[in-house]
Amino acid sequence: MEKYLYSGVLLFAVSYPLAQSFEHRIRYSSQWYALMPALLISAAVFLVWDYWFTQAGVWEFNPLYVLGVFLYGLPLEEILFFFAVPFACVFIYEVLNYYFPKDFLLPFAKPFVYVMIPSLLGFGLLHLDKLYTSVNFLFGAAVLLLHFLVFGDRYLGRFLFAYLVHLIPFIICNGILTGGLTPEPVVIYNNAENLDIRIWTVPIEDTVYSMSLLLLNISIYEKIRSRKQLRTSKVYRV
Numbered sequence: 001m002e003k004y005l006y007s008g009v010l011l012f013a014v015s016y017p018l019a020q021s022f023e024h025r026i027r028y029s030s031q032w033y034a035l036m037p038a039l040l041i042s043a044a045v046f047l048v049w050d051y052w053f054t055q056a057g058v059w060e061f062n063p064l065y066v067l068g069v070f071l072y073g074l075p076l077e078e079i080l081f082f083f084a085v086p087f088a089c090v091f092i093y094e095v096l097n098y099y100f101p102k103d104f105l106l107p108f109a110k111p112f113v114y115v116m117i118p119s120l121l122g123f124g125l126l127h128l129d130k131l132y133t134s135v136n137f138l139f140g141a142a143v144l145l146l147h148f149l150v151f152g153d154r155y156l157g158r159f160l161f162a163y164l165v166h167l168i169p170f171i172i173c174n175g176i177l178t179g180g181l182t183p184e185p186v187v188i189y190n191n192a193e194n195l196d197i198r199i200w201t202v203p204i205e206d207t208v209y210s211m212s213l214l215l216l217n218i219s220i221y222e223k224i225r226s227r228k229q230l231r232t233s234k235v236y237r238v
Contacts, residue, residue: 017091038220043082106157
């Protein structure tokens, strides 16, 4: 049963959002026209990164806990991760938008950008000797900057709310994958390439990694939705 651990974590992450996708209030499935391209684009970016880091020895995958199907050195579960986890995280984003229509974290959006971008750039440049730390933090700064250039602070308050809430299941799922409940981790990190600071068993860098993954998906997702809304409004005006 050990070989089903990684796939089991993914199933746990995606099962409830998938089951509730057709619920009449959230109607998550009605947004899949925007979600699916976002998942595909972001997955393409992160899978290139994942392949690079695997080849560079930044991390590796424990064969005890995966099904044994590999593509370009990545287990099938790792590839599915970049679809299942953002699917679940954007679901959290949509649920929070429905139940909390007021964007009460909007006042913190610009300060967040003004603090996080210089901080991530600084930490990334300071730790160029640690590949995961440097690339992760610099990429996080780039994603934040790109979102801010395209949208300003629009969506950032709602993103922050979803990001903070998602940290609970994120720590649970990633903690399992990094050896929190098993004799050996599923994903084995080379601590020479990170700061070796952990939350439970989760490298601190993973919180920034997850921020970038979620924000990239939300940025593409909202861009596609806004284009559809613009086209619809033009049709109505005509």
